[in-house]
Amino acid sequence: MGGDNAPAEIVAGAVQAVRERGVPVVLVGQPRVLQQALAAHDAGAEIPIVRAEEALAMDEGALASLRRPKSSIAVACHLVRRGDAAAVVSAGSTAGAVTTGRLRLRAQQGVLRPAIAVTLPTRPRPTVLLDAGATADAKPEMLVQFAHLGIAYAEVGLGIAQPRVGLLTIGSEAEKGNKVAKRAHELIAAAPGIDFAGNVEGHDLLTGKVDVVVSDGFTGNVALKTLEGTVRYTFGQFREAIGESPLARLGGLLQRGRLRELADRLDPEAYGGAVLLGLTGTLVIAHGSSHARGIAAACDLAARLSAQGIVARIGDRIAAAPKSHRLW
Amino acid sequence: MGGDNAPAEIVAGAVQAVRERGVPVVLVGQPRVLQQALAAHDAGAEIPIVRAEEALAMDEGALASLRRPKSSIAVACHLVRRGDAAAVVSAGSTAGAVTTGRLRLRAQQGVLRPAIAVTLPTRPRPTVLLDAGATADAKPEMLVQFAHLGIAYAEVGLGIAQPRVGLLTIGSEAEKGNKVAKRAHELIAAAPGIDFAGNVEGHDLLTGKVDVVVSDGFTGNVALKTLEGTVRYTFGQFREAIGESPLARLGGLLQRGRLRELADRLDPEAYGGAVLLGLTGTLVIAHGSSHARGIAAACDLAARLSAQGIVARIGDRIAAAPKSHRLW
Numbered sequence: 187m188g189g190d191n192a193p194a195e196i197v198a199g200a201v202q203a204v205r206e207r208g209v210p211v212v213l214v215g216q217p218r219v220l221q222q223a224l225a226a227h228d229a230g231a232e233i234p235i236v237r238a239e240e241a242l243a244m245d246e247g248a249l250a251s252l253r254r255p256k257s258s259i260a261v262a263c264h265l266v267r268r269g270d271a272a273a274v275v276s277a278g279s280t281a282g283a284v285t286t287g288r289l290r291l292r293a294q295q296g297v298l299r300p301a302i303a304v305t306l307p308t309r310p311r312p313t314v315l316l317d318a319g320a321t322a323d324a325k326p327e328m329l330v331q332f333a334h335l336g337i338a339y340a341e342v343g344l345g346i347a348q349p350r351v352g353l354l355t356i357g358s359e360a361e362k363g364n365k366v367a368k369r370a371h372e373l374i375a376a377a378p379g380i381d382f383a384g385n386v387e388g389h390d391l392l393t394g395k396v397d398v399v400v401s402d403g404f405t406g407n408v409a410l411k412t413l414e415g416t417v418r419y420t421f422g423q424f425r426e427a428i429g430e431s432p433l434a435r436l437g438g439l440l441q442r443g444r445l446r447e448l449a450d451r452l453d454p455e456a457y458g459g460a461v462l463l464g465l466t467g468t469l470v471i472a473h474g475s476s477h478a479r480g481i482a483a484a485c486d487l488a489a490r491l492s493a494q495g496i497v498a499r500i501g502d503r504i505a506a507a508p509k510s511h512r513l514w
Numbered sequence: 515m516g517g518d519n520a521p522a523e524i525v526a527g528a529v530q531a532v533r534e535r536g537v538p539v540v541l542v543g544q545p546r547v548l549q550q551a552l553a554a555h556d557a558g559a560e561i562p563i564v565r566a567e568e569a570l571a572m573d574e575g576a577l578a579s580l581r582r583p584k585s586s587i588a589v590a591c592h593l594v595r596r597g598d599a600a601a602v603v604s605a606g607s608t609a610g611a612v613t614t615g616r617l618r619l620r621a622q623q624g625v626l627r628p629a630i631a632v633t634l635p636t637r638p639r640p641t642v643l644l645d646a647g648a649t650a651d652a653k654p655e656m657l658v659q660f661a662h663l664g665i666a667y668a669e670v671g672l673g674i675a676q677p678r679v680g681l682l683t684i685g686s687e688a689e690k691g692n693k694v695a696k697r698a699h700e701l702i703a704a705a706p707g708i709d710f711a712g713n714v715e716g717h718d719l720l721t722g723k724v725d726v727v728v729s730d731g732f733t734g735n736v737a738l739k740t741l742e743g744t745v746r747y748t749f750g751q752f753r754e755a756i757g758e759s760p761l762a763r764l765g766g767l768l769q770r771g772r773l774r775e776l777a778d779r780l781d782p783e784a785y786g787g788a789v790l791l792g793l794t795g796t797l798v799i800a801h802g803s804s805h806a807r808g809i810a811a812a813c814d815l816a817a818r819l820s821a822q823g824i825v826a827r828i829g830d831r832i833a834a835a836p837k838s839h840r841l842w
Contacts, residue, residue: 281685319684322684322691322692322693323692323693354736355732355736356647356650356731356732356735356736356739357609363650363732364650364651364730364732365650365651367732387735387736387739387743388735388736388737388738388739388740388741388742388743389739389740389742389743389746390743391740391743391744392743392744392747393743393747401736402692403684404683404684404691404692404695404733405732405733405736407684407715407716408682408683408684408715408716408729408733408736408737409716409736409737409740410716411684411715411716411717412716412717412719412737412740412741412744413716413740413744414716414717415715415716415717415718415719415720415721416719416720416740416741416744416745416748417744417748418717419720419721420744420745420748420749421748424752427775447755
């Protein structure tokens with residue numbers, strides 16, 4: 187029920203996931219509304235519906251999820267908790283999804299805080315950035331765990347062997363950063379089981395220098411949105427530059443195919459969404475503006491992560507990590 | 515003496531500033547080296563040299579500036595302090611320039627911490643982002659002062675009347691952010707003399723939504739470098755897309771002029787560099803990779819800020835601001 191284009195595009199994406207990717211989907215929400223949307227695809231018999239009469243509005247934010255135990259996201263999390271579904275996909279409010287996920291799916295044993303992981307379109311393989319906004323005031327000990335969550339995601343979700351980890355800060359030397367980053371650097375450098383490449387900076391995010399970039403949720407969210415906004419801005423400027431003179435416009439026509447490919451690759455929808463890691467179940471948060479294609483990709487990602495045991499992999503890493511003596 | 519292309523490009527930039535922009539320049543550094551570089555432009559008689567035998571290396575960082583009272587940046591700051599120069603331009607280590615500036619030029623009365631201001635290439639007018647890295651662990655009260663510094667810079671340096679201020683955080687609602695940002699939001703909203711537009715996010719940096727974006731130095735530095743890295747990455751991807759097929763390459767040739775213009779506008783060198791605000795003198799920090807054009811633009815900016823009284827303007831704003839009762 188959540189997302190700027192709900193329910194039509196969400197349902198269309200679910201139908202795509204079932205028909206084109208073979209992912210079995212259950213829709214959670216208002217049956218009448220969903221049945222109608224399914225009917226448009228003649229898919230009423232293919233996709234079961236679980237009733238949830240309420241829904242979190244996009245602007246309701248974190249607190250509303252506490253007040254609405256019958257919201258579609260809360261009911262969907264409950265299905266996972268009961269074992270009736272393997273993972274949740276939502277295009278609704280990120281804050282709502284994070285809060286509901288934490289409340290209904292709970293943190294995995296030993297995990298201090300969950301983190302949102304996103305993949306950046308680097309080549310030849312994507313880069314994982316986390317936390318992209320679940321925990322705004324993170325402690326250094328949480329950043330060490332984020333490294334473990336990110337490694338598990340890179341291995342299980344992206345098939346990257348021995349992922350290298352970087353810490354997002356403001357200079358390459360160990361002592362560069364704010365207090366949280368400096369202490370996190372010490373802890374990650376000393377942690378067994380983490381292939382730590384040291385500090386990375388904002389301009390390293392798209393160079394593929396490391397496989398996993400660790401950050402507190404505030405900085406990670408600002409960096410991710412800056413990156414997305416800058417891609418959008420630069421594309422707009424290109425389009426303007428191409429469109430301005432007749433000669434240039436002709437050139438633009440000749441390139442249109444290539445540019446569309448590039449735009450597609452840099453489109454956040456193509457990545458399949460962000461993943462909330464560290465809970466007892468997998469929760470994929472699709473972009474609020476997702477269309478069918480983005481939803482289908484998110485369903486595919488959720489199915490893959492669940493089938494390949496991301497929760498167990500994280501559990502193993504956290505269990506193997508030495509416990510911090512002093513937390514906060 | 516500082517910068518990746520020192521001394522040749524720095525001296526060439528100084529010559530450009532004198533000859534093309536009418537900015538009187540004094541060079542500070544090793545006389546023999548500088549005389550040689552000036553001779554290449556036949557400019558030995560136009561630009562005086564002040565001797566400084568030492569220089570901070572690019573990788574020496576903050577502490578070295580304490581150990582080297584005779585470095586070129588320290589001597590240059592001393593010239594300003596004595597009134598023999600109006601402002602300093604450096605392409606050397608940012609950390610070294612900030613530390614030396616704070617030590618030799620001191621903070622203006624009432625200013626808690628200096629901030630680095632940069633201008634982003636929005637249209638029709640640029641956007642000021644600060645702090646871009648001077649103070650990694652900023653308190654909320656410092657962010658309120660950064661708003662005043664940014665307003666003064668937008669007015670004096672960029673000619674923007676009644677600049678609107680935004681706070682860089684992770685959601686548009688007042689309660690979105692980490693603890694520092696949330697408290698800063700309350701303080702800035704209550705501060706007289708600040709036209710506060712509320713929170714802005716990473717994707718707002720290039721939209722020109724506000725004139726001044728306030729941030730702690732850690733987040734601001736990550737955002738700035740992410741933005742620069744993403745522009746570079748997207749350009750590279752475009753170039754690749756354009757170069758791949760013969761037809762597309764023909765298109766690229768037709769557009770080359772437009773794209774070069776765009777690349778120029780998005781090039782950090784074109785902005786003239788970052789400015790360290792809040793000290794008793796003006797210090798412009800050019801990009802370490804600056805060539806002559808960037809250095810000339812930085813000299814121009816330094817001359818303009820000094821001539822138009824940026825220090826006095828900041829002093830007036832800070833003096834007029836109500837004092838915080840509880841600092842730390």
